[in-house]
Amino acid sequence: MPEGPLPEGPGAGGEDAGKADRTRRRVLWSLPAGLYVVGTRHGERRHAMTASWVTQLATEPKLIGVGVEREALTLRLVREGGVFSVCTVAREDRALVRKFVKPPVYDSAGRTLNGCAVHEEVTGAPVLDAAVAWLDCRLERLVDFGSHTLMAGVVEAAGFQAAEDTPVLRMEDTRMNYGG
Numbered sequence: 799m800p801e802g803p804l805p806e807g808p809g810a811g812g813e814d815a816g817k818a819d820r821t822r823r824r825v826l827w828s829l830p831a832g833l834y835v836v837g838t839r840h841g842e843r844r845h846a847m848t849a850s851w852v853t854q855l856a857t858e859p860k861l862i863g864v865g866v867e868r869e870a871l872t873l874r875l876v877r878e879g880g881v882f883s884v885c886t887v888a889r890e891d892r893a894l895v896r897k898f899v900k901p902p903v904y905d906s907a908g909r910t911l912n913g914c915a916v917h918e919e920v921t922g923a924p925v926l927d928a929a930v931a932w933l934d935c936r937l938e939r940l941v942d943f944g945s946h947t948l949m950a951g952v953v954e955a956a957g958f959q960a961a962e963d964t965p966v967l968r969m970e971d972t973r974m975n976y977g978g
C-alpha cells in the first residue's frame with residue numbers, strides 16, 4: 799500500500815508519519831545498488847572504504863560520482879589528495895567489503911590495507927589486488943549535500959584484473975543495507 803505524502807515541518811509526526819517514514823526507508827533500501835571499495839590517498843597516507851553510492855555521472859567526460867559521509871576520512875583525504883579509485887569485488891569475495899566499513903590500517907612495508915594487498919595505477923590511489931576491476935579517478939568537484947558530499951571524478955584509467963564476466967558483488971548478495 800502507498801504511504802505518503804510524507805508530513806513536513808514542525809508538528810508533523812505521529813503514527814502515520816512514522817509508518818510513511820519506514821516505508822520511504824524501505825523503498826530507498828530496495829533501489830538496486832552495487833558494492834565497491836573506494837580507495838584514497840594523500841601523500842603517504844592510503845585509505846579505503848566500502849561504498850554503495852557509486853554511479854557514472856557523465857560520458858563526456860567519463861565522470862564517476864560517489865556519495866560520501868561528511869565526516870568520513872575518505873572525504874578528507876580526497877579533498878587533500880584529489881584522487882580516488884573504485885574497485886568492484888567478486889561475489890565470492892564478499893568478506894572483503896566488511897574489512898572496509900571501519901578505517902583500515904595501512905602497512906607500508908607490506909603494501910596492505912587491513913591485510914589486503916594493494917597497488918597503484920595512474921593517480922596513486924590504492925587499488926585492491928583482489929578487485930575484479932578498477933577505475934582510477936582524479937577529483938573534478940565536491941558538492942556538499944548535508945549528511946553526504948558528492949565527489950565527482952574523471953576516470954583517468956581503468957582495468958580488469960579478473961575475467962570480465964566474473965560476477966561482481968551487489969548489495970542484494972548480502973544482508974547489508976545502507977542509507978534509507
Ligand SMILES: Cc1cc2nc3c(=O)[nH]c(=O)nc-3n(C[C@H](O)[C@H](O)[C@H](O)COP(=O)(O)O)c2cc1C
Nearest residue numbers: 847848849850851866867870871872899900974976
Ligand atoms: C553496505 C555498506 C555500504 C556503505 N556505503 C557507503 C557509501 O556509499 N558512502 C559512505 O560514505 N559510506 C558508506 N558506508 C559506510 C562506510 O563504509 C563507513 O562509514 C566507513 O568507515 C567510512 O569511511 P571512512 O573510513 O573514510 O571514515 C557503507 C557501509 C556499508 C556497511
